[in-house]
Amino acid sequence: MTAGGWVFMLCSIGLVLALVTFCFYRVLSKPSSAAHMHAPLEIDTKDRET
Amino acid sequence: MTRIAEQRLPVKKEAWGSRLGVVLAVAGSAVGLGNFLRFPGTAAAHGGGAFMIPYFCALLLVGLPICWAEWIMGRHGGQRGYNSCPAILGVLGGRRGWSYPGVLGLLIPIAIYMYYVLIESWCLGYAWAYLTGSIDLGDDPTKYVEGSEAFFGRFVGIDSDGLMLKSGIQPSVVFWIITFTLNFILIFRGISRGIEAFCIRAMPLMAFCAVVVLIRVLTLGTPDADRPDHNVLTGLGFMWNPKGVDGGAWYTSLLNPETWLAAAGQIFFSLSVGFGIIINYSSYLKKDDDVVLSGLTAASTNEFFEVCLGGLITIPAAFIFLGAAGTVGGTFGLGFNTLPVVFEYMHFGHFVGFLWFFMLFLAAITSSLSMLQPAIAFLEEGLGLGRKASVTMLGLITALGSFFIIYFSKGLVALDTVDFWAGTAFIFVLATIEVILFSWVFGVERGYEEAHAGAEMRIPRVWKFVIKYVSPLFLLVIFVFWCKDNLPDRVRQLKEGEDGGVPLLSVMLLGVLSIFLLVLIHLALRRWKNGLHAAPVICPHDGCGHANQAEATYCAQCGRALGERTTRPPKPEPAT
Numbered sequence: 001m002t003a004g005g006w007v008f009m010l011c012s013i014g015l016v017l018a019l020v021t022f023c024f025y026r027v028l029s030k031p032s033s034a035a036h037m038h039a040p041l042e043i044d045t046k047d048r049e050t
Numbered sequence: 051m052t053r054i055a056e057q058r059l060p061v062k063k064e065a066w067g068s069r070l071g072v073v074l075a076v077a078g079s080a081v082g083l084g085n086f087l088r089f090p091g092t093a094a095a096h097g098g099g100a101f102m103i104p105y106f107c108a109l110l111l112v113g114l115p116i117c118w119a120e121w122i123m124g125r126h127g128g129q130r131g132y133n134s135c136p137a138i139l140g141v142l143g144g145r146r147g148w149s150y151p152g153v154l155g156l157l158i159p160i161a162i163y164m165y166y167v168l169i170e171s172w173c174l175g176y177a178w179a180y181l182t183g184s185i186d187l188g189d190d191p192t193k194y195v196e197g198s199e200a201f202f203g204r205f206v207g208i209d210s211d212g213l214m215l216k217s218g219i220q221p222s223v224v225f226w227i228i229t230f231t232l233n234f235i236l237i238f239r240g241i242s243r244g245i246e247a248f249c250i251r252a253m254p255l256m257a258f259c260a261v262v263v264l265i266r267v268l269t270l271g272t273p274d275a276d277r278p279d280h281n282v283l284t285g286l287g288f289m290w291n292p293k294g295v296d297g298g299a300w301y302t303s304l305l306n307p308e309t310w311l312a313a314a315g316q317i318f319f320s321l322s323v324g325f326g327i328i329i330n331y332s333s334y335l336k337k338d339d340d341v342v343l344s345g346l347t348a349a350s351t352n353e354f355f356e357v358c359l360g361g362l363i364t365i366p367a368a369f370i371f372l373g374a375a376g377t378v379g380g381t382f383g384l385g386f387n388t389l390p391v392v393f394e395y396m397h398f399g400h401f402v403g404f405l406w407f408f409m410l411f412l413a414a415i416t417s418s419l420s421m422l423q424p425a426i427a428f429l430e431e432g433l434g435l436g437r438k439a440s441v442t443m444l445g446l447i448t449a450l451g452s453f454f455i456i457y458f459s460k461g462l463v464a465l466d467t468v469d470f471w472a473g474t475a476f477i478f479v480l481a482t483i484e485v486i487l488f489s490w491v492f493g494v495e496r497g498y499e500e501a502h503a504g505a506e507m508r509i510p511r512v513w514k515f516v517i518k519y520v521s522p523l524f525l526l527v528i529f530v531f532w533c534k535d536n537l538p539d540r541v542r543q544l545k546e547g548e549d550g551g552v553p554l555l556s557v558m559l560l561g562v563l564s565i566f567l568l569v570l571i572h573l574a575l576r577r578w579k580n581g582l583h584a585a586p587v588i589c590p591h592d593g594c595g596h597a598n599q600a601e602a603t604y605c606a607q608c609g610r611a612l613g614e615r616t617t618r619p620p621k622p623e624p625a626t
Contacts, residue, residue, distance in 0.1 A: 001287030004300060008099025009290040013358050015106070020354045023347035026506060027069060 064241040065334050065607070071246035073344050076331050077351035078249040078416030080322040081256070083169065085356040086410065087381040089316055090289060090365040094377055096312045097303030100292035102357075104304065104313035109353070112524050113317040115517045116481060117349050118509060119488045120323060121341040122501045124332030130586045131599030131606060133333040134428035135326040136571045137578065139483075142492045146575050153567045154480040155326025156428055159421035160444070160567075161472035161560055162325075164451035165465045166421065170414035171229040172386065173407050175205060175222055180393070180404035187394050194391045195372075202386045207459035211550070214456050226456065230449065233415065237422045238441045241334055245419050252412045253351075259409035260359040266402050267367045273395065280373060285366030288374065307531075314528050319474075320356055321349055322417075324481025330424040337597065338504030346507075355413075364389070371395045382462070385410070422448075431599075432574030447563070454559055463549045467556035470540060478529045482522065489518040587612050 066072040093101040127138030135155020139148045179185035187197030205222050207213030214220045236244045272281040292300035303309050322328065332341060364384060368376040371392045379388055393403035422444060429440035458464035488497055494514045501509055543553050578599075586597035589605040589612060596607030604611055 001283045002291045005099055005287050005291035008102055008292055009286065009361075012099070012102045012106075012361070016350065016353045016357045020347075020350040023343065023350050026343055027073060027347050030069070030506075 065336070066339075067242040067246055069339065069344060071242070071250055072331065072335065072339075073347045073351070074253045075245050075249040075416075075420070076328060076344075076348035078253055078413075079325075079327050079331070079420035080320065080348065080352040080417075081253075081355045081413050082322075082417040083173075083381060083385065083410055083414060084316075084320055085352065085413065086260075086360040086364055087385045089320065089356045089360050090363075091377065091380065091384055092312050092316050093361065094289050094365050096309045097300070097306075098288075098293045099290045100294075100300045100303045101309060101313060104310045105317065108310075108314040108317040108524075109349075111516055111520050112314055113321045113323065114346070114349055115513055115521050116323040116485060117321055117328065118342065118345050118501060118513065119485065119497065119517055120328040121332045121345040122497050123484065123488055123492070124329040125335045125337075125339065125341055126500055127329070128333030128335060129337050129597045131597060131602060132431060133330060134431055135329055135424055136428060136574065137431060138329055138333060139487060140575070140578075143487055144491070148487065148491075149571055149575055150568065151480075151483050152326075153564060153571055154476050154483070155329065156425050156567050156571075157560070157564055158325055158472055158476050158480060159327060159424050160448060161451070161468055161476075161563065163418055163421040163448050165455045165468050165473075166414065166418050167230055167233060167448070167452055168226055168455055168465065170411060170418055171222065171226040172206060173411035173414055174229055175225040176386070176390070177404050177407035177411055178225070180400050180407060183400060185390065185400075185403070187390065191395070194394050195387070198387050198390045198394075201390070202382075206462065207456075208461060211458050211460045211552075214459055223456065226452070229415070230452065233418055233422065234441060234445050236415075236419055237426065238437065240437065241423070245423065248419065249416050252416050256409050256412040256416075257355070257359075259405045259412070260355070260363070263402055263406050263409070264359060264363050266396070266398065267363050267370075270367075270370055270396070273370060273397075280370050282366065282370065285369040286362070288369045288377065289361060289365040311528055311531050314524060315532070318481070318525075318528070319477070321352055322420075324477040324484065325421075326424050326480060327420045329484075330427055331420065333427070340504050340506050342501055342505040342509055343507050367392050367396075428570070428574070432570060432577065434577065451559065451563070454556075458552045458555070460552070461549065463552045464556045467553040468560065470536070471557060471560055474532075478525065478532070482525050482529070485517065485522050485525065489522070494518045 066075075093105070123138060123142055127133070127141050130141050132138055132141055134152070136149040136152030139152040139155070140146055142148065176185070185201060187194045187201065203209060207220070207222070214223050236248050238244065239247070267285075268282060270282050270285075272278055274280060292303070294300045294302035295306050296302075318324070328345075335341065365377050368384065368388050372388065376388050376391070377384070389406065390403065393399035393406070396402060425444050426437070426440045429435045429443060430437065435443065455464050455468065488494070494517060497517075498509065498511075498514050540553075543549070544557060547554060586599065587602055589596045589598060589608060589610070591605065591608060591610050594605060594608040594610070596605055598606050598612060602612060
């Protein structure tokens, strides 16, 4: 494997790994990402009304 | 109001359960056999490492811009209560006539599914064969290649038409039935409980299998001491060393237009743009769900599987054991003829072979699932059918088409013909229509503004110029060159009735399917009336606020009546 081969391989893989890591970090760092983002309908139980 | 409409309105709208779910579902749709088999072969044949320069340029100029456009178009249509490609194109175009080109957004995934599910079943069949040890290429290593080709030929019935149905049901037909049924069970469960739940589990499992195979390939060392020049480093070098045209300097490959066309074609097909799938998937998003980061994440996940895994496994493994001659042969040749030979030579080869084909099966099923949803969405909203009826109808259509591909198995001509027209030519056409509609009719400024509703990051402003001028031009150039290279042979094939007329029959099958779908779109347009271009009805109930189709009476999200604060009427009890 030539030096050029190493450069192209490491740069390509490094670029993609950096991009995918950045994206998943941003997606997973939001609290809503893993949990359900469509919240259930609010149900007013009237508990606070006395 | 017609009976159909009355049936449809109370149907609850489907939605994604989480952002991670939709990202993995879109990525799963994009990651397929092409990531592991087509990309490495294309890269090695077009400059090796130098190929990555036009490849990343194409990602930035064609792949990502169209991807984002499709995400925006889908969410926009979804906010007006529509999920199918014909309806969404009609909404974006502002005229009902725009819905008719949307037939491609139904035809392409249905037609591809017809043969893709067959390839998927081959992967499952090979995985099973490796798991049970029933794959046998003989004892003589010099005959492995012939043994592998013979095994594949027997498995798919390549020698004559109807072979898979003669003398009882063949194993490959059993695997096809299993795969077909599994797809429809998952799709019947719906967006969140079916597609999303499966993709969330399948994608990490797929990555795990690929990483195990990668580790095995990278630790092969020099397997044959008699051939010290065939080792891991030379295998990686064969894939990644930058190569020039005819042995020239490496940058000469960048001066070759074919390298750029190959790179653009690879990105285009790899990201699954122009299929109508991303539009359909993103239509299930809510108004403020992010499309910029989600689209980028899905695309980068696809790149991870393609560059980081596909680029390090297939070609290096084939080169180490078979030399440069083993690295050619196209997707099927590399995947089903060459790699089984590689696994035969390799220590723990049968276990690695099982992991490899099981991974390909997962990659294929996450893609095939996405091909069914656009048509189901259309049948539900266009004809007012319920989930069960839509799934049954689509199951019958795709089963008939897939049976056609299985029956005409000689030389895989039927599969190749459907792949050429529906899986390649029509995709170019739909992608071009989508880009023109989005940037020139809907308006790129409006699209740019819509993109950032709920977005956590901004699309660079240059995207507006790229999607309006560069992407359509890029698509057009690729399409013209592609037509020049491929169309004359295909047209001659049809005119002269080659291969027993199977290509002509396959094209007729696509024609009949297109007409059938156009009739359904026409019926759907009558049903939608002017609803496509009317303002959506926002659900007034607290905690919902869903945008419904203009003619809707009940909210598709929460099921409550839109006009008044009442709950959906209960189902009448069956008469006793």
